[in-house]
Amino acid sequence: MRALLTILAVLATTVARADGCPPAPDHSVALAGLVAQIQSAGSETEARQISNRMWEYWADAPDEPAQDLLDRGMERRAAYDFLAAYQAFDRLVAYCPHFAEGYNQRAFVSYLRQDFPAALTDLDRALELSPDHIAALSGRALTLMGLRRLDEARRDMARALALNPWLPERGLAGPGGPLAPPGEDI
Template identity: 65%
Template sequence: MAWFRFAYAPLILSAVSASVVEAETCPPPPDHSQSVQGLIEQVQAADNEGDARVISNQMWEFWADAPNEQAQAILDRGMQKRAAFDLAGALQEFDILVDYCPEYAEGYNQRAFVNYLRQDFRTAVVDLDRALQLSPDHIAALSGKALSLYALGQLDAARDALGRALEMNPWLPERGLAAPGGPLAPKGTDL
């Protein structure tokens, strides 16, 4: 992603975005819980990591389905900024999204990811808890919570969160942390 040529362009765009969403009320997020549950059952039965990755990507399509066009545009901008390592810009977009759509779990999950990248793990956990309140089957948020808790040195809580995430998707890339000898292996399975 290219950086804006003018230093104030991101501030102007965010101010315009904020004023547009202030004029509207965010509708409820789409309910994809049954579809996600079906995908969880599929990923649990997957034969290999490649098949599981395809199924996991389908979950992301549901989680990243914002409540309306405005929310989708904010989410997309925030994700683009995060991908370009404009973490301050991404954080600003996700703040706007969470303020506009406080019942949309992915806004909190994405803001938590930015805070994780900023190594603000405590703030990430707060947002991940909210994302999981809104979407208890959000495997990525649960996995992110495990990683954030691990970074904070809260190993028992991290182990629990990762264990719950792996129950839903045993193919998560983070599964190595819970393997025997891993830092989040279940107690009593040390090498």
């Protein structure tokens, strides 16, 4: 019986990796260290440098084909070619369904296209795969704001700000901002 369970576990692993994409690199320890650093950063400049280091980890794809798709999608998005960017991220997600950044980037394109429901679906998946992905959390808050689901947006922004108090979007949750606690908004 034990041998049968071992065989079934190996088969399940093989099926899970049948997409051809290796597991995403595990940068959780390094990212946790960067979160601790950014929480104690003394300036916005210092926090931005730490945030850039976080992005290096988030954007580290599982293999070269995945990295090429990620880079191509980001280049196309930067050039405002949202269709080509979306298509690259769509291929990335199909190839590497366990890579959080593929979903996060596709969500960003959907957000820019104001397709908030599609963005929310991808952000939820990114956060399933990487629960403390600060950019996905703040993106989810912005998406929920676009959907006028302000209470949920406030919760997600508060969680993102707890991880990174220097987020550029922090003003949205400040006094007078649309995500300020009820009674402190406009």
